[in-house]
Amino acid sequence: MEKVILLADDDIDDTEMFCEALQDIDQSIKCYCSVNGNEMMEQLYSLERVPELIFLDLNMPLLSGLDCLRVLKEQQKYQQIPVIMISTSSHKNDMDAAAALGAICYFVKPNNFKDLKNILRSITANLDEKLKEVIINLHSGGSKHIFYLE
Numbered sequence: 001m002e003k004v005i006l007l008a009d010d011d012i013d014d015t016e017m018f019c020e021a022l023q024d025i026d027q028s029i030k031c032y033c034s035v036n037g038n039e040m041m042e043q044l045y046s047l048e049r050v051p052e053l054i055f056l057d058l059n060m061p062l063l064s065g066l067d068c069l070r071v072l073k074e075q076q077k078y079q080q081i082p083v084i085m086i087s088t089s090s091h092k093n094d095m096d097a098a099a100a101l102g103a104i105c106y107f108v109k110p111n112n113f114k115d116l117k118n119i120l121r122s123i124t125a126n127l128d129e130k131l132k133e134v135i136i137n138l139h140s141g142g143s144k145h146i147f148y149l150e
Helices: 012-025 037-046 065-074 092-101 113-124 131-140
Strands: 003-008 029-034 053-057 083-087 105-108 146-148
Touching: 003 012, 003 037, 012 029, 012 113, 029 037, 037 053, 037 065, 053 065, 065 083, 065 092, 083 092, 092 105, 113 131, 131 146
Parallel strands: 003 029, 003 053, 053 083, 083 105
Antiparallel strands: 105 146
């Protein structure tokens, strides 16, 4: 069965690398990409079914990742979708804000394609009740890219 993932990131290079990594990992993943939160919300509303996972870049024009997360968590239909915030920085204030709004994880973008693939492989192989456990294991296992948000 096809797995649906949404990605909102205004950095085109990061988006291309992300989507390429997902395709290398699992051909059944359909990744819908958008360049800002407004576009991502429009894609979400047009989908026939709720996605398994959403990745939101923290800093985007028009509707930031945090603002988009706030909108998602206010709508009952989308409250249960796991959301992973992505960013190039690991500022504690940003992580705290993401956690307060309901993100399950904070993902600092790796520069290395292999690292990105390994992390995405672990996450996308567990798009079920094991997702939280996998993120905790990545975080406690020393990954400098994954921060579990409690």
